[in-house]
Amino acid sequence: MPYHTFKCSECIPERAMHAVVKGPGEDLTSCLPLGYLNTIPGTISERGCAFCGAKHVIGAPMKDVIHLCHGPVGCTYDTWHTKRYISDNDNNQLKYAWATDVKEKNVVFGAEKLLKKTIIDTFKAQPHLKRMTIYQTCATALIGDDMDAVAREVMEELGDVDIFVCNAPGFGGPSQSGGHHKINIAWVDQKVGTKEPKIESDYVINYVGDYNIQGDAEIMCDYFHRMGIQVLSTFTGNSTFDELATMHRAHLNVLECARSAEYICNELRVRYGIPRLDIDGFGFDLLNESLMKVAMFFGLEEKAQKIIDEENARWRPELDWYARRLKGKRICLWPGGSKLWHWAHVIEEEMGVKVVSVYSKFGHQGDFEKGVARCSEGALAIDDPNELEALEAMEELKPDIILTGMRPGEVAKKIRIPYLNIHAYHNGPYKGYEGWVRLARDLYNAIYSPMYQLAAIDISKDEIPLERGFRSRRMISDVTLSPEEANVEGEHPYTGEYDNVTRLRTKVYPELEAQRAKHQEAAEEVLVPAK
Amino acid sequence: MGDTKFCELKPKDRAGVINPIFTCQPAGAQYASIGVKDCTAIVHGGQGCVMFVRLLFGQQFKENFDIASSSLHEDGAVFGATKRVEDAVDVLLMRYPEVKVVPIITTCSTEIIGDDIDGVVTKLNKGLLKQKYAGREVHLIPMHTPSFTGSMITGYDLAVKDFVEHFAKKTEPNGKLNLLTGWVNPGDVTALKHLLAEMQVDATVLFEIENFDSPLMPDKSAVSHGDTTIEDLQGTANAIGTLALNRYEGAQAAQYLKSEFDVPAIIGPTPIGIRNTDIFLKNVSAMTGKPIPRSLVEERGRAVDAIVDLSHMFFADKKVAIYGNPDLVIGLAEFCLDMEMKPVLLLLGDDNPSYKNDPRIKALQENVDYKMEIITNADIMDLESRIKNKEVELDLILGHSKGRWTSIDNGVPMVRVGFPTFDRAGGYRHPVVGYAGAIWLAEQMANTIFTDMEYKRNKEWILNVW
Numbered sequence A: 001m002p003y004h005t006f007k008c009s010e011c012i013p014e015r016a017m018h019a020v021v022k023g024p025g026e027d028l029t030s031c032l033p034l035g036y037l038n039t040i041p042g043t044i045s046e047r048g049c050a051f052c053g054a055k056h057v058i059g060a061p062m063k064d065v066i067h068l069c070h071g072p073v074g075c076t077y078d079t080w081h082t083k084r085y086i087s088d089n090d091n092n093q094l095k096y097a098w099a100t101d102v103k104e105k106n107v108v109f110g111a112e113k114l115l116k117k118t119i120i121d122t123f124k125a126q127p128h129l130k131r132m133t134i135y136q137t138c139a140t141a142l143i144g145d146d147m148d149a150v151a152r153e154v155m156e157e158l159g160d161v162d163i164f165v166c167n168a169p170g171f172g173g174p175s176q177s178g179g180h181h182k183i184n185i186a187w188v189d190q191k192v193g194t195k196e197p198k199i200e201s202d203y204v205i206n207y208v209g210d211y212n213i214q215g216d217a218e219i220m221c222d223y224f225h226r227m228g229i230q231v232l233s234t235f236t237g238n239s240t241f242d243e244l245a246t247m248h249r250a251h252l253n254v255l256e257c258a259r260s261a262e263y264i265c266n267e268l269r270v271r272y273g274i275p276r277l278d279i280d281g282f283g284f285d286l287l288n289e290s291l292m293k294v295a296m297f298f299g300l301e302e303k304a305q306k307i308i309d310e311e312n313a314r315w316r317p318e319l320d321w322y323a324r325r326l327k328g329k330r331i332c333l334w335p336g337g338s339k340l341w342h343w344a345h346v347i348e349e350e351m352g353v354k355v356v357s358v359y360s361k362f363g364h365q366g367d368f369e370k371g372v373a374r375c376s377e378g379a380l381a382i383d384d385p386n387e388l389e390a391l392e393a394m395e396e397l398k399p400d401i402i403l404t405g406m407r408p409g410e411v412a413k414k415i416r417i418p419y420l421n422i423h424a425y426h427n428g429p430y431k432g433y434e435g436w437v438r439l440a441r442d443l444y445n446a447i448y449s450p451m452y453q454l455a456a457i458d459i460s461k462d463e464i465p466l467e468r469g470f471r472s473r474r475m476i477s478d479v480t481l482s483p484e485e486a487n488v489e490g491e492h493p494y495t496g497e498y499d500n501v502t503r504l505r506t507k508v509y510p511e512l513e514a515q516r517a518k519h520q521e522a523a524e525e526v527l528v529p530a531k
Numbered sequence B: 001m002g003d004t005k006f007c008e009l010k011p012k013d014r015a016g017v018i019n020p021i022f023t024c025q026p027a028g029a030q031y032a033s034i035g036v037k038d039c040t041a042i043v044h045g046g047q048g049c050v051m052f053v054r055l056l057f058g059q060q061f062k063e064n065f066d067i068a069s070s071s072l073h074e075d076g077a078v079f080g081a082t083k084r085v086e087d088a089v090d091v092l093l094m095r096y097p098e099v100k101v102v103p104i105i106t107t108c109s110t111e112i113i114g115d116d117i118d119g120v121v122t123k124l125n126k127g128l129l130k131q132k133y134a135g136r137e138v139h140l141i142p143m144h145t146p147s148f149t150g151s152m153i154t155g156y157d158l159a160v161k162d163f164v165e166h167f168a169k170k171t172e173p174n175g176k177l178n179l180l181t182g183w184v185n186p187g188d189v190t191a192l193k194h195l196l197a198e199m200q201v202d203a204t205v206l207f208e209i210e211n212f213d214s215p216l217m218p219d220k221s222a223v224s225h226g227d228t229t230i231e232d233l234q235g236t237a238n239a240i241g242t243l244a245l246n247r248y249e250g251a252q253a254a255q256y257l258k259s260e261f262d263v264p265a266i267i268g269p270t271p272i273g274i275r276n277t278d279i280f281l282k283n284v285s286a287m288t289g290k291p292i293p294r295s296l297v298e299e300r301g302r303a304v305d306a307i308v309d310l311s312h313m314f315f316a317d318k319k320v321a322i323y324g325n326p327d328l329v330i331g332l333a334e335f336c337l338d339m340e341m342k343p344v345l346l347l348l349g350d351d352n353p354s355y356k357n358d359p360r361i362k363a364l365q366e367n368v369d370y371k372m373e374i375i376t377n378a379d380i381m382d383l384e385s386r387i388k389n390k391e392v393e394l395d396l397i398l399g400h401s402k403g404r405w406t407s408i409d410n411g412v413p414m415v416r417v418g419f420p421t422f423d424r425a426g427g428y429r430h431p432v433v434g435y436a437g438a439i440w441l442a443e444q445m446a447n448t449i450f451t452d453m454e455y456k457r458n459k460e461w462i463l464n465v466w
Helices: A050-059 A074-078 A104-109 A112-125 A138-143 A147-158 A177-190 A216-226 A258-272 A284-298 A301-326 A339-343 A346-351 A365-374 A387-397 A406-414 A432-447 A450-455 A473-480 A502-506 A510-527 B025-033 B048-061 B074-079 B082-095 B108-112 B117-126 B152-167 B186-198 B230-238 B251-261 B273-288 B294-308 B311-315 B326-338 B353-357 B359-367 B380-388 B401-410 B434-456 B460-464
Strands: A019-021 A065-070 A131-136 A162-166 A204-210 A230-236 A252-255 A276-278 A330-333 A354-360 A380-383 A401-404 A419-421 B007-011 B042-044 B101-106 B139-143 B177-180 B203-206 B241-244 B265-267 B319-324 B342-348 B372-376 B396-399 B414-416
Touching: A050 A065, A050 A074, A050 A131, A050 A162, A050 A177, A050 A230, A050 A258, A050 B048, A065 A074, A065 A112, A074 B025, A074 B048, A104 A138, A112 A131, A112 A147, A131 A147, A138 B074, A138 B108, A147 A162, A162 A177, A177 A258, A204 A216, A204 A258, A216 A230, A216 A301, A216 A432, A216 A502, A216 A510, A252 A258, A252 A284, A258 A276, A276 A284, A284 A301, A284 A346, A284 A432, A301 A346, A301 A432, A330 A339, A330 A387, A339 A346, A339 A354, A339 A365, A346 A354, A346 A432, A354 A365, A354 A387, A365 A380, A380 A387, A387 A406, A401 A406, A401 A432, A406 A419, A406 B048, A419 A432, A432 A473, A450 A473, B007 B359, B025 B048, B025 B101, B025 B152, B042 B048, B042 B082, B082 B101, B082 B117, B101 B117, B101 B152, B117 B139, B139 B152, B152 B203, B152 B230, B152 B251, B177 B186, B177 B251, B177 B273, B186 B203, B186 B273, B186 B294, B186 B434, B203 B230, B230 B251, B241 B251, B241 B273, B251 B265, B273 B294, B273 B326, B273 B434, B294 B311, B294 B434, B311 B434, B319 B326, B319 B380, B326 B342, B326 B359, B326 B434, B342 B380, B353 B359, B359 B372, B380 B396, B380 B401, B396 B401, B396 B434, B401 B414, B414 B434, B434 B460
Parallel strands: A065 A131, A131 A162, A204 A230, A204 A252, A252 A276, A330 A354, A330 A401, A354 A380, A401 A419, B007 B372, B042 B101, B101 B139, B177 B203, B177 B241, B241 B265, B319 B342, B319 B396, B342 B372, B396 B414
Antiparallel strands: A019 A380
């Protein structure tokens, strides 16, 4: 087994099997780190808790819901303002954070009364919101409040509200992943099947495992709508509570982030017979394949091909412009979970970069199976990385950029390695064809930032060129290109808009309109039987 | 005047919280811990209690700070998790040879399951530290900060006291002043140290956090960390006096030093604005016997000069709402009054019962001649709902970034001040204390109002001549 031992972790033998280097000719049978085991205390791991996996990752993107955390105030406060999951209803879910604010006396005597009063007061304070999720936290799990009973009581009393209960305390599992699992199952147990959708198309899907980071889900729905497919819900980005309660009526579950949302797809398959189709929304070729896969299920290949042709023609020249300049750049692909396998090979193939390391904070061994299988030789794969290991890896691998979260990005900054935020994104969305170009653009901008060149200069001893008061990115990136390479006919940098999502919200989709009209007609025929 | 009905002090009248002003106790203790050199705290609880607090600090300073977790999982929650603290201490010490100070910060979960942290520390002191780490200076400091008590403010206050209580040791008088800054930014520490330097006063600053604003160095050598040393903390018992600038953030430590070592203490006022900075300097002068030099008279004059240009032309009678840390909120309100503004709504984010005895709040109640509300246990919804229901009409909000949408959605301009400020660049670099802070605050307020006037086309022409 080609396990990699970090010098900084030699003293903790428990870490021995958590990192591997994929050697020549090696595959999963010989090269797979352990995954999803309890964290070693004191390592300064990057992991969060199960509560945040449930509330912050999956629950909170639901856009018309009061996300009430039942516990002390910190759980809700600390997970507020940490993500960019937008919505088309003025970002209600970004603006508010709710808690019962449990105090000592509640811990001693129980906090169910406080919970009930808070639910009622909160609905009263924000009367336009009629849906609520209540999240258990460590404190209220330990004191044993019966949140389900309180929720049932309030629903009966108020009549017009619907409350979902999520029991995923922070300590429930090695990482956020424990919470992903719990909220998936709780949703399908409690809410799926309680509402009926209006079916408006012959082709009906749920788009699952997309949290609409900077508009990802809206970009994907644009493609589906162009094919005439009705999207009942996106689990959970930009979706309403009631939309997600109708998931049982879809013909197909199209699954993006299998790490966080495969559970609900599997349950929907078992309970309602809805098939699961895994896709990749990132990368041109993968997206081509993915759209075609969805189309083939419904017999919509021609429509998919039209989108694929249009999008590739529009955006490929821009991607190629960046790829030419990103060729050979070394990247550490250090996401939370699924992007390690979503991106590992396609970013190499389409942008020419070299993925020198992948890591995952909360991935399971299954994610490493997919990730290690997809990444190329020599890549260092790390499970549950910690601060020192990440630093050691950066010193050793000398990446040109790391793709990770905001805080580890600040660690990298100090050793003069730029970072790109791939949890919340720099300037996303990164999904879709245009999104992939935006990612390439952001990579290019970071790697060729004149500021990082300046950061390397020590004015006390280094010679500095005195003839020019600036360097543009282009002046740095194009020095290694021949004039022909630098000016390929048709290739050019990104020309899209700063905001490429908002306009989709008012877009008209003829294929979907046609489907709607057809179903409307059919419904009217049922209502007025022919004489 | 003198009629108390104008200014009401009352708690929020809704159960639960919508948009909290503060986070919980462990975060406050963690903030204190990063101010100490060679110190890495272990938070005993779920991983989120650390992960997201580190992210919060990261967002505030755009820097990384190291804090460890005992990573409480299900088995620990059921069977007790003291072993995980032992493991965490060992793993941390093995891999971070420079670490000398390890606060062990509890959370709601580990307080409820009743893990005996003090017992663990005793056990480790007698065992692991004596054997495996013999010869290495290591201080384990238990800090009890259950999240269901107090707030991040009391957590900070408690941690400062715990640090001082652990280290302070009476030896020889050191002629220094203890300066307990409270929960401030690097820019504030710089401003305070500047004032003391002008007074030729040598001070032990708790905490030395100027380096939270650390450079990006060509040799990759810099990282952000606190610079208050063990020696600094030990020496607090030998000071000529303690100035705790904030009543709610650091005062406990000042009182401890007074009762335990007879170190004279002055608590407050928070030196925000001209008047409170004046009192601060007079207090420094009284404690050290050093005169206030002409240079500070000039510096003060520059601040007054700048504000006089703004106050009666632009600030007079402007209605302001202020939320955030209590000493900050009260200090800002006092400064606003001096600048002829009307702070109409003060929101204090926790239920500290001693607010009603705060002489500054009493003074507001006794002297304010217009309708003013001071809400305790408040949240940002208390602000938003009053704006939406037209119970207050505001010209300006002073508060931290968590209230950004209240400002954006209701069209009330807002100056970002306090913790956390993540939606404006460089907030941590600018002081709110001292004369420099007075200038920065006044000019930020003015420029924010000016921009709003232009954006709303509200007498924007007035600035055609100024």
